[in-house]
Amino acid sequence: MTTEHEGPGNLVILANFVSPLAVDLTEETVLRQWAEQAPRKLWLTRPGDVLITPTPLSQSFQRYVFHRLGIPEESVDIITVPDTPNLPMATALTEHNLLDPLRTLVNSRPTARLLPTALDEAAAALASDLRIPVVPYETGVPRPGTLRAADAMNTKSGFRAVAQTLGLRLPQGRTCTGAELQQVTSALLACHQQVVLKTDRSAGGHGLHFVSRGDSPPQLPPPSPDSRWVVEEYVEHTRAVSAQGHVSATRVEVAYDGEMRMSGGSFAGYCSPLQDLPEKTREELTQWTLALGSHLAAEGYRGPYSLDAVSTHDGTLHALECNVRRTATTTAHAMVTRLTGGRRAAWSTGTATALVPKSFDEAVNHLADAGLDFQPGDSEGVLFYADRPPDCRIWRYAALAPTHNRLTELEVRLAAALGHGEI
Structure with a gap:
C-alpha cells in the first residue's frame, strides 16, 4: 500500500478537521470536538515535517510521541491555527497571518508535499499557492472535477447514487x-x-x-x-463494519478492514482486522470497496477512502456510506503499522474513562505501572494516540497485540488501570 511518506521530501500535514467536506461549517460544536483529535496527526511525522493543527499540542504529548517514533524532539515544525468559525482551516491560515511563516518553512523544503486530512477546495488552493503537490497526486494538485466528485461522494445522496450504479445493496x-x-x-x-x-x-x-x-x-x-x-x-444488524481502500495511479486495493464500535449511532471506536464474520460477507465487503475505488479512480481521485456497512444476523450486507478522505482510523492504522514494522497485529481504538482527572504524564504512568505502556520494540501495549482530553478523564487510546484475544485482555486491563470498570 502507498504510505504517507512514500516518495521524496517532507510532508506538510494539514490536520484540517474543520472542513466543509464532512459537515456544514456552521456546525461549530461538532467541528470543535473533532478538532480535539488533531494531535494524533503527530504520529505521521518524520524529522523535517510540518504539522498544521487547530489544537495546541502539549510538550508532554510531543515527548511521548517522538520517543516512541524514535525521532528527535523539536524535529517537527508545528503551526497552530486558532479556532476560526465558518472558515475552512486552510483558509484560516491567511486570516491569522500564518501563510507567510508557512511559506518560509515550505521554501526551505524544496520537495515538500501537502497531506490534508480532507481534500477540500481550500486545501487544494493552499497547495497551489505554496506550489507543492498534494499526496499522492502524481500530477501535483487534483483537477477541479476530481474535487467536485470527492465532495459529492461525501454526501449521503451522492454515495447512494453511485452505489446504485455499482450494484451495492442499500437500505x-x-x-x-x-x-x-x-x-x-x-x-x-x-x-x-x-x-x-x-x-x-x-x-x-x-x-x-x-x-x-x-x-x-x-x-x-x-x-x-x-x-x-x-x-x-433502519436495518436491524448485528455488526457495523468498514473497509479502508486506497487508490493509486496503478491500482485500487483494500488496506484493512474492521468492526466499528458504535454508541447511539455514533462512531466510538474500531477493531481490526475483522473476525467472526462469514467469509462470503467479508468478501462482498472487499469487492464493494474495490468497485467504489475503481469509480473514484476514474474520477481522478488518489488516496484513502472507506466504505461503511452493516451486517444482519444472517450475514447480509447493506452499504450505508463512504468517506472519501482520511478517516478516524487511517492515522491509527498508520501508527500501528509503523510501530510494528509492518508485522501483522490486531489493533483497536476507543476511549477509556479515568475515575478522576489526570495529567498526561499521570495517565501514562498508570499505563506503565499496569505493564501496558507501549515502548519501541514491543509487540503489544496501549498508546494514548491523542493528547490530554479537555476533561482530563476520557482518554482516546489505541491498543495492539498479536491476537484478538490478547487485545481484549489489554483493553480490560486498561479500564482497571485508569480506575474505571468499563471501556
Whole structure:
C-alpha cells in the first residue's frame, strides 16, 4: 500500500478537521470536538515535517510521541491555527497571518508535499499557492472535477447514487429536501418499523435521527426548505463494519478492514482486522470497496477512502456510506503499522474513562505501572494516540497485540488501570 511518506521530501500535514467536506461549517460544536483529535496527526511525522493543527499540542504529548517514533524532539515544525468559525482551516491560515511563516518553512523544503486530512477546495488552493503537490497526486494538485466528485461522494445522496450504479445493496430510502422531509419520513414509516433521517452532509454519526413508527414527530430544529436529507429504513444488524481502500495511479486495493464500535449511532471506536464474520460477507465487503475505488479512480481521485456497512444476523450486507478522505482510523492504522514494522497485529481504538482527572504524564504512568505502556520494540501495549482530553478523564487510546484475544485482555486491563470498570 502507498504510505504517507512514500516518495521524496517532507510532508506538510494539514490536520484540517474543520472542513466543509464532512459537515456544514456552521456546525461549530461538532467541528470543535473533532478538532480535539488533531494531535494524533503527530504520529505521521518524520524529522523535517510540518504539522498544521487547530489544537495546541502539549510538550508532554510531543515527548511521548517522538520517543516512541524514535525521532528527535523539536524535529517537527508545528503551526497552530486558532479556532476560526465558518472558515475552512486552510483558509484560516491567511486570516491569522500564518501563510507567510508557512511559506518560509515550505521554501526551505524544496520537495515538500501537502497531506490534508480532507481534500477540500481550500486545501487544494493552499497547495497551489505554496506550489507543492498534494499526496499522492502524481500530477501535483487534483483537477477541479476530481474535487467536485470527492465532495459529492461525501454526501449521503451522492454515495447512494453511485452505489446504485455499482450494484451495492442499500437500505430502502429516498433523498429529499427539508420541505419534503416529513412527508417522505411518513411514507417510509408506513413500510418500515423504524427509519433513519440523515442530513445529507454528515459524518461520525452526527446528523442522524432515528424515528420509529408511532413515535411523536422527531424533535428536530425546523429544517430549511432547501436543505438536503436522506431517509432510509433502519436495518436491524448485528455488526457495523468498514473497509479502508486506497487508490493509486496503478491500482485500487483494500488496506484493512474492521468492526466499528458504535454508541447511539455514533462512531466510538474500531477493531481490526475483522473476525467472526462469514467469509462470503467479508468478501462482498472487499469487492464493494474495490468497485467504489475503481469509480473514484476514474474520477481522478488518489488516496484513502472507506466504505461503511452493516451486517444482519444472517450475514447480509447493506452499504450505508463512504468517506472519501482520511478517516478516524487511517492515522491509527498508520501508527500501528509503523510501530510494528509492518508485522501483522490486531489493533483497536476507543476511549477509556479515568475515575478522576489526570495529567498526561499521570495517565501514562498508570499505563506503565499496569505493564501496558507501549515502548519501541514491543509487540503489544496501549498508546494514548491523542493528547490530554479537555476533561482530563476520557482518554482516546489505541491498543495492539498479536491476537484478538490478547487485545481484549489489554483493553480490560486498561479500564482497571485508569480506575474505571468499563471501556
